[in-house]
Amino acid sequence: xxxxxxxxxxxxxxxxxxxxxxxxxxxxxxxxxxxxxxxxxxxxxxxxxxxxxxxxxxxxxxxxxxxxxxxxxxxxxxxxxxxxxxxxxxxxxxxxxxxxxxxxxxxxxxxxxxxxxxxxxxxxxxxxxxxxxxxxxxxxxxxxxxxxxxxxxxxxxxxxxxxxxxxxxxxxxxxxxxxxxxxxxxxxxxxxxxxxxxxxxxxxxxxxxxxxxxxxxxxxxxxxxxxxxxxxx
Amino acid sequence: xxxxxxxxxxxxxxxxxxxxxxxxxxxxxxxxxxxxxxxxxxxxxxxxxxxxxxxxxxxxxxxxxxxxxxxxxxxxxxxxxxxxxxxxxxxxxxxxxxxxxxxxxxxxxxxxxxxxxxxxxxxxxxxxxxxxxxxxxxxxxxxxxxxxxxxxxxxxxxxxxxxxxxxxxxxxxxxxxxxxxxxxx
Ligand SMILES: [Fe+2]
Numbered sequence: 001x002x003x004x005x006x007x008x009x010x011x012x013x014x015x016x017x018x019x020x021x022x023x024x025x026x027x028x029x030x031x032x033x034x035x036x037x038x039x040x041x042x043x044x045x046x047x048x049x050x051x052x053x054x055x056x057x058x059x060x061x062x063x064x065x066x067x068x069x070x071x072x073x074x075x076x077x078x079x080x081x082x083x084x085x086x087x088x089x090x091x092x093x094x095x096x097x098x099x100x101x102x103x104x105x106x107x108x109x110x111x112x113x114x115x116x117x118x119x120x121x122x123x124x125x126x127x128x129x130x131x132x133x134x135x136x137x138x139x140x141x142x143x144x145x146x147x148x149x150x151x152x153x154x155x156x157x158x159x160x161x162x163x164x165x166x167x168x169x170x171x172x173x174x175x176x177x178x179x180x181x182x183x184x185x186x187x188x189x190x191x192x193x194x195x196x197x198x199x200x201x202x203x204x205x206x207x208x209x210x211x212x213x214x215x216x217x218x219x220x221x222x223x224x225x226x227x228x229x230x231x232x233x
Numbered sequence: 234x235x236x237x238x239x240x241x242x243x244x245x246x247x248x249x250x251x252x253x254x255x256x257x258x259x260x261x262x263x264x265x266x267x268x269x270x271x272x273x274x275x276x277x278x279x280x281x282x283x284x285x286x287x288x289x290x291x292x293x294x295x296x297x298x299x300x301x302x303x304x305x306x307x308x309x310x311x312x313x314x315x316x317x318x319x320x321x322x323x324x325x326x327x328x329x330x331x332x333x334x335x336x337x338x339x340x341x342x343x344x345x346x347x348x349x350x351x352x353x354x355x356x357x358x359x360x361x362x363x364x365x366x367x368x369x370x371x372x373x374x375x376x377x378x379x380x381x382x383x384x385x386x387x388x389x390x391x392x393x394x395x396x397x398x399x400x401x402x403x404x405x406x407x408x409x410x411x412x413x414x415x416x417x418x
Pocket of ligand 1: 098153156158244246
């Protein structure tokens with residue numbers, strides 16, 4: 001596959017709109033002008049490379065200076081592929097989240113829930129040659145936010161991925177199955193296509209679950225593929 | 234066939250993954266590796282549709298030139314501070330080939346790519362930074378695709394040399410009268 005083939009456009013409905021009125025924060029932050037479409041050049045087709053030697057992995061987020069973090073230990077594992085099912089190998093994934101009580105170890109988080117001195121909430125892992133990765137963490141708590149009266153974010157983990165090019169950069173959030181808050185969340189529901197939306201919900205996976213230790217969840221991530229959309233058969 | 238995973242906002246707490254040194258792309262020894270390149274400091278204020286500075290955004294920079302190496306990552310990340318200001322130190326890029334132009338001599342003017350991520354943004358906003366006074370700006374294929382009245386939103390203005398680097402400024406406006414031109418690719 002040529003390194004110079006452009007990445008194909010996002011599938012209609014698969015990405016949230018910048019103007020999402022139910023998410024009040026978008027009101028003054030979405031551009032009113034349509035974006036200018038440009039052909040992908042070396043600027044878009046190349047991208048940063050991060051190696052585990054220069055950027056140390058932190059695949060166990062549950063260990064603090066004084067001991068184990070509080071909360072339900074979970075393993076999140078998955079595979080990064082492109083839209084043709086090819087693995088995205090040796091790619092950095094950044095992970096951040098609230099603690100088990102729904103509080104971020106961040107100066108701007110004023111939610112009245114306890115901090116955990118043994119949980120900072122930031123991790124970094126790399127996909128292997130087959131695109132597989134995993135992280136050990138704590139299940140994050142739900143937290144309130146000022147979007148509307150009695151608004152609560154569903155339990156979620158933030159993910160940042162790079163892939164092979166600047167055009168494949170992706171920042172997203174992973175949710176948990178069965179969360180009753182999902183149907184009320186304007187961020188999650190800002191994705192028009194229901195199937196695309198539901199793919200942000202991790203699947204409980206008994207194969208990833210480790211006996212007497214931690215529940216396992218599977219979260220597979222797909223980055224843009226190269227070339228034109230394959231013709232329908 | 235699977236389709237690409239949906240984007241979600243980076244939210245207000247992304248600083249948990251921030252390493253502030255990443256805003257300086259010259260920190261790994263770029264001056265020694267590229268003695269022919271001028272260091273530059275690029276900064277500007279990010280504003281919303283009300284014209285208010287935007288204090289908790291993540292601005293990411295990527296440049297294809299000089300090519301990324303152990304001495305030069307090509308990638309940087311800057312928060313906007315309480316005044317809405319982002320700031321990068323990097324090396325001045327040189328022209329790179331235009332899209333679909335291998336074998337031809339078509340070049341793009343020196344530029345940097347920026348991605349803006351923040352709460353209230355469901356996905357990244359992409360734009361570019363060009364440099365005032367570059368002869369190639371006139372023929373650049375991306376600038377040429379933009380209505381002349383709006384091209385200036387992508388062209389940084391010189392601030393003069395300071396601390397061994399040429400200063401450049403480009404303010405960014407997400408919405409409103411002087412809205413930045415955002416790119417889709
Ligand atoms: Fe969050």
